[in-house]
Amino acid sequence: MEWLLSMPKVELHAHLNGSIRDSTLLELARLLGEKGVIVFSDVEHVIMKNDRSLHEVFKLFDLIHILTTDHKTVTRITKEVVEDFASENVVYLELRTTPKRNDSIGMSKRSYMEAVVEGLRAVSAVDIDFAPHNIDGNPVNDMIMNDICNGTTRKKIYVRLLLSIDRRETTEAAMETVKLALEMRDFGVLGIDLSGNPIVGEWSTFLPALEFARAQGLQITLHCGEVPNNKEVNSMLDFLPQRVGHACFFQEEEWKKLKSSKIPVEICLTSNIRTNTIASIDIHHFANLYNANHPLVLCTDDSGVFSTTLSKEYHLAASTFGLGKWEMFQLAKTAVGFIFADDGVKQDLEGIFDLAAKKLD
Numbered sequence: 574m575e576w577l578l579s580m581p582k583v584e585l586h587a588h589l590n591g592s593i594r595d596s597t598l599l600e601l602a603r604l605l606g607e608k609g610v611i612v613f614s615d616v617e618h619v620i621m622k623n624d625r626s627l628h629e630v631f632k633l634f635d636l637i638h639i640l641t642t643d644h645k646t647v648t649r650i651t652k653e654v655v656e657d658f659a660s661e662n663v664v665y666l667e668l669r670t671t672p673k674r675n676d677s678i679g680m681s682k683r684s685y686m687e688a689v690v691e692g693l694r695a696v697s698a699v700d701i702d703f704a705p706h707n708i709d710g711n712p713v714n715d716m717i718m719n720d721i722c723n724g725t726t727r728k729k730i731y732v733r734l735l736l737s738i739d740r741r742e743t744t745e746a747a748m749e750t751v752k753l754a755l756e757m758r759d760f761g762v763l764g765i766d767l768s769g770n771p772i773v774g775e776w777s778t779f780l781p782a783l784e785f786a787r788a789q790g791l792q793i794t795l796h797c798g799e800v801p802n803n804k805e806v807n808s809m810l811d812f813l814p815q816r817v818g819h820a821c822f823f824q825e826e827e828w829k830k831l832k833s834s835k836i837p838v839e840i841c842l843t844s845n846i847r848t849n850t851i852a853s854i855d856i857h858h859f860a861n862l863y864n865a866n867h868p869l870v871l872c873t874d875d876s877g878v879f880s881t882t883l884s885k886e887y888h889l890a891a892s893t894f895g896l897g898k899w900e901m902f903q904l905a906k907t908a909v910g911f912i913f914a915d916d917g918v919k920q921d922l923e924g925i926f927d928l929a930a931k932k933l934d
C-alpha cells in the first residue's frame with residue numbers, strides 16, 4: 574500500500590460533492606441541525622452508512638447538496654477535496670461538478686462555479702496549477718519556479734474542471750451548462766460530463782447540448798451503462814465520446830464497439846461493488862479490458878461516499894487481479910494519455926512519471 578500511495582497518480586473521474594470528507598459533512602450537518610434546517614440524528618447514520626444501493630446513493634446526494642450548496646461551503650469543499658487528492662500523490666485531477674442554481678440564496682450556475690474556482694485559489698497545503706494562465710495572464714508555473722528558487726519542494730497538483738449535466742435536467746438547462754463551460758475555459762474548464770441517476774432522463778434530451786459542446790471544442794465523457802440500457806449504451810458509443818465512465822452493463826456487441834473505437838474507460842471498482850452494479854470484484858470487467866489492452870484508468874468516482882482513495886483503488890486492482898508494482902505503475906502512467914488537458918500538461922506529467930520510474934524498485 575505504501576508504494577501505491579507514494580506513486581504519482583492521475584484521477585479522471587471524481588465528483589466534487591461525492592468526494593467530501595465525512596468529518597466535513599458531519600460538521601455541516603451539525604450546523605444545519607442547530608439552525609433547525611435538518612434533524613442531525615436523522616442524517617448522521619445516513620452519512621456514516623457504508624453499504625448503499627445505487628438508489629440510496631442518489632438519495633444521499635440530495636442530502637449532501639442540502640448540506641453543501643451555498644457559496645462558502647462550495648469553496649471550502651473544493652479546497653479540501655483538492656488537498657486530499659494531492660496528499661496521496663494525485664498529480665493531475667480532473668474534477669467534475671454539476672453547476673447548480675438556487676434562487677433562494679442568489680446562486681446561479683455561474684456563481685456556483687465561481688465558488689468552485691475560489692476553492693481552487695484557496696488551496697494552500699500544496700501547489701496547484703488550475704488554469705492555463707492565471708488571472709494576470711502569467712503562467713501559473715511561475716509559482717513553482719518561486720518554490721524551486723526558495724529551495725522548497727512541495728507537492729504539486731494540476732487540476733482541471735469538467736462541468737456535469739445532471740440527467741434530471743432539461744435540454745435548455747444542459748445547454749446553459751455547456752455555455753458556461755465555454756465561458757469558463759480560462760479557468761481550466763475542459764469539458765462536459767453526463768451523470769446523475771442513470772434511470773432518469775433520456776439520451777435524446779442531452780444530445781443537442783452535447784453536440785453543441787463538441788462542435789465548440791469541449792471534450793466529453795459520459796456515464797455509460799451504469800444500469801442495463803442497451804439502446805442508450807449503443808447511442809452513446811455511436812456518439813464517440815472522448816471517454817466513458819463505468820461501462821458495467823455492456824453486451825457482446827457493445828464490448829466489440831467499445832474495443833474497436835478504443836474509447837478509454839474510467840473504471841470505478843469500489844463504486845461498482847458498493848452499488849452492486851457489479852456482483853463481485855473478481856468478475857469485474859477491469860480484467861477483460863486490461864487483458865485486451867484496452868485503454869482504461871482507475872478512478873474513485875465518489876471517494877467520500879464510498880470511503881475510498883485512489884491508492885485504495887490501485888491496491889484493490891493489484892490484489893484482485895495479481896498485478897505487480899511495474900504493471901500498476903504503467904497503468905497509472907498510461908492514464909496521462911487520456912487526460913483532457915493540453916500537450917504541455919501531458920509533457921509535464923510524463924516528466925513526473927519518468928522521474929518516479931527511476932525511484933521504482
Ligand code: 6MZ
Pocket residue numbers: 588589590591630634635669670671672737739740768769770771796799844848874875
Ligand atoms: C452517476 C453520479 C455518480 O456534481 O454535485 N454522480 N452520477 N453515477 C454515479 N455513480 C455512483 N456519482 C456521482 O457531485 C455529485 C453528483 O455527481 C453525480 C450525481 O449527479 C451527483 O448528484 P456534484 O459535485
